[in-house]
Amino acid sequence: MKIVTAIDSFKGSMTSIEAGHAAKKGILAAHPDAQVIIKPLADGGEGTTDALIEGLNGKRIPLTVTGPFGDPISCYYGYLPETSTAVIEMAAAAGITLSDRHDPLTATTRGVGEIILDAVRRGCRDFIIGIGGSATNDGGIGMLSALGFSFLSENGSDAGEGGQALGKVCSVDISGQDPRLKDCRFRVACDVTNPLCGKNGATYIYGPQKGVTEDMKEPLDQAMSHYARVCASFLGKDCSLAEGAGAAGGLGFAFLSFLNARLIPGTSLILEAVGLEEELKDADIVITGEGRLDHQTAMGKAPVGVASLAKKYGAKVIAFAGSVTADATACNDAGIDAFFPIVRGVTTLEEAMDPANARANLAACAEQVFRLL
Incomplete structure (x- = not known):
């Protein structure tokens, strides 16, 4: 029997891989001869770098970079030596939680x-x-400037950075870009479909949480539109209306326009990156789950992404969760054949979330499920 685990992290209790190993321990207690493959799972958001x-078998690369307001900050990214792949969360350098x-x-x-x-x-x-999770509304000018692209004002000087620079951009110079970028391939986890500008764009929809006031919306959106027109004229292509162009204050637009990136729903991107589909082709049972299983899980979260892929190859799908709600039955319609809460009795939240308890509870639950199977 081949079993593949792809379990999202139980935040505060278990990482994705720790949950996979706990499930494996329980499975092998019931079926010592089972083949159990553990894959990491994330949705492209917080925790994705650590999961991958x-x-x-990646490495954490620490470094100091410019923070969202110019101060140096310490952060890290993931380096996967086997494929020479970098795993980056933009929030590590420009996240809204980095500053008050x-x-x-x-x-x-x-x-x-x-x-x-x-x-x-x-x-x-x-x-x-x-x-x-960005703190920015700069259309990606800051990122692109660091990579060697120049955005110039009317007199040929640097237009600056931040949202205040957008309306000043009159020309673009790519002669200084790092030439190695032409050999790079960018896959960007993006779960929003907003265009760059307009009432449904970056400034109007996501700007308020970043400090955009009501009287700033229109002029800042117009400045973003101006910036987009200048870029489109220079590049010969306009990505401002593309789905996801408005993500992260226009960072999606920058990736699409200047780095030829692919914007992919987060869960789909991670499942692709970890090679899950190849392992599912001959899997009998697939194990997934997350800390809390509810109706939102069925609305496209990572465990349902796993279930959808598993069903493509006819595998049974079982989910484990720290807690489940009454409306979690929606997950059954979304491809999860059965789900089980791992908490075994009356307990405090602190006890339930204790990492050692969580691992033991998941292993015990998996063992009993697989004894039935």
């Missing part, structure tokens, strides 16, 4: 470009990048 580092300050006119994505440049120098040519 742990699950794909909210100023869309000055917040910059420069640090994201500095991470990319460091990875390029290390030999990476494939990139997996999550762009959720």
Whole structure:
């Protein structure tokens, strides 16, 4: 019997790989001869870098980069030596949680470009990048500037960075870009479909949480539109209306326009990156799950992505969770054949989330399920 586990992290209790090993322990207690394959699972957001580092024998690369408001910050990215792939979360360099300050006119994505440049120098040519949780609304000017692209004002001087630079851009110069970028492939985890500009664009929809006030919306959106027109005229292509162009304050637009990136739903990108489908082709049972299983899980979250792929090859799908809600039955319609909460009795939240308890509970639950099977 071949079993493949792809379990999302139980935040505060178990990483994706730790959950996989706990399930494997329980499975083997019931079926010692079972073949159990453990794959990491994430959705492209927070925790993706750690999941892929742990699950794909990667390395954590620490470095200091420019933070969203110009101060140096310490962060890290993942390096997967086997495939020369870098795994980056833009929030590590330009995330909204990095500062109590909210100023869309000055917040910059420069640090994201500095991470990319460091990875390029290390030999990476494939990139997996999550762009959720940004503090910025700069259209990606900061990131691109760090990579050697220049955005010039009317008099030929540098237009600057942050949202305040967008309306000043009159021309683009790519002569200084790092030539190695032409050999790089960027896959960007993006779960939003917003265009760059307009009432459904970056500024109007996501700007308020970054400090965009009501009276700033229209002028800042117009500045973003101006910036997009200048870029389109220079490049001969307009990516401003593409789905996801408005993600991360226009960072999606920058990736599409200047780095020929693919914007892919987060879960799909991670499943592709870890090679899950290949393992599912001859799998009998697939194990997935997350900390809390509810109706939102059925609305496209990572465990349902696993289930959908498993059903393509006719495998049974079992999910384990720290807790389940009454409306989690929606997961059954989304491809999860059966799901089980792992908590075994009355307990406090602190006890249930204790990592040692969580691992033991998951192993025990998996053992009993597989004794039945």
